[in-house]
Amino acid sequence: MLTSVTRIEKEIEARTEEKARLCYQCKKCAAGCPVSFAMDLLPHEIMNCVCRGMDERVLTSSTIWLCAACETCSVRCPNGIDIAGVMDALRSISLERHYPPAEPHVTAFHRSFLAGIRGTGRTNEPVLIGIYKLLSRRLLDDIGLGAKMIAKGKIKPVPRFVKDRSVIRRIFKAAKTRVRT
Amino acid sequence: MTYNYAYFPGCSQVGSAEEYGLSTLTVCKKLGIELAELQDWNCCGASSAHMTDEFLSFALPARNLALARKTGLDLLVVCAACYSRMNAAKARINSDKGLCEEISEAIGANPLFEGRIRHLLDVIVNDIGVAEIKKHVKKDLSGIKAVPYYGCLLVRPREFCFCDSTENPTDLDRLISALGVEVRKWSYKTDCCGGSLSLSRNDIVQKLVNRIFEEAFKSGADLIVTACPMCQANLEMRQRPGKLRFKLVHHMPVVYFTEILGLAMELEGWREWLKAHLISPKPLLEKIDSGGVG
Incomplete structure (x- = not known):
């Protein structure tokens, strides 16, 4: 049985039960990855860096934020590593260790998405887009498209709310204060 | 039942x-x-x-x-x-x-x-079955050429996949083919459209979306049928800007499998549903209405 050696490898295993060390660099993940052309490290290189304990290289890579979580790599890995799950863990670790994100617009999108849910309990397009524009400071992006979507009724002006918002607040509070075991 | x-x-x-x-x-x-x-x-x-x-x-x-x-x-x-x-x-x-x-x-x-x-989709194809669906079909859709688009999350991860394959599923193929639609073969059924990056990195997403459309065109289809609202929105939103960068001018509608089911069964409301699309399936519908499909 292979044992995780480096700190980050152990941290990934504790969160996901996945062993990066099982990777034998066949590059099947990289070959099938739809976003690989934009990544600074290919998925198999991420696995290699993890096994070598190159925390900073991995956690400041654009790859962890550009991974679209399509899970193509996970279903094709001959060693059964859930690579997309490893990417999830790396994103969380990167945020928890306060590394500056290599893709600030992507993290701004995720923050906006979750802020919208925290406020309303639902995902509402105008709330999400509004917060995202403020956080990303890309106020003018997709203005024409947005107008067309409003005209077609794709963006509803009035947001919908969950009635029991106290439970949504409790979920977010628990997520923030929980102690990682 | x-x-x-x-x-x-x-x-x-x-x-x-x-x-x-x-x-x-x-x-x-x-x-x-x-x-x-x-x-x-x-x-x-x-x-x-x-x-x-x-x-x-x-x-x-x-x-x-x-x-x-x-x-x-x-x-x-x-x-x-x-x-x-x-x-x-x-x-x-x-x-x-x-x-x-x-x-x-x-x-x-x-x-x-x-x-x-x-x-x-699982309930309709695998519980009710396409034979039963065929009995409800009223409108002749033969002549419409479509490609089924599953995207990622209907087929991956394997544990939650109800389709017959994660690489080449045929559940949606069988359903739309039961409606008389001609299903075209293509290799992009389960390729990712990049939905989660649609707002934050639309440069990447445009490349993914345009490749999907180019392949759909090459297959001879004039319609994409999907079962995922993220894919549908992303494919509609991001195919237009591609006009400037890619040779192909894309105007291929993307509809939900429930919409094309409603259309084939002539259920009330299908015209209203299709009006909400950014890329209008109207030219296709006119062909159906005039009986000159194909």
């Missing part, structure tokens, strides 16, 4: 994909699938939760699972992303006692859901 389900619509189906929600309700009514909408359901957290906060990604769907538990019914979902997240949460909560207790405390309810979580 009637089918009873607790129903989780999901945020898109009352927002940007309202036509998917409406066509779902109409099609289900016609096919005898009774839906009891979960009371006061909340967002499942989708990609942003599982990408950045593991606890949220299980606790947000858990509240819906607790609501579904009370109904004693199986749970029906139509959004591919919700389907994936609800299943992931169920699998983890039911196997991790510590997490289950932690979540119970936060939501003040028991999230252990023993029922099944089903996608509508």
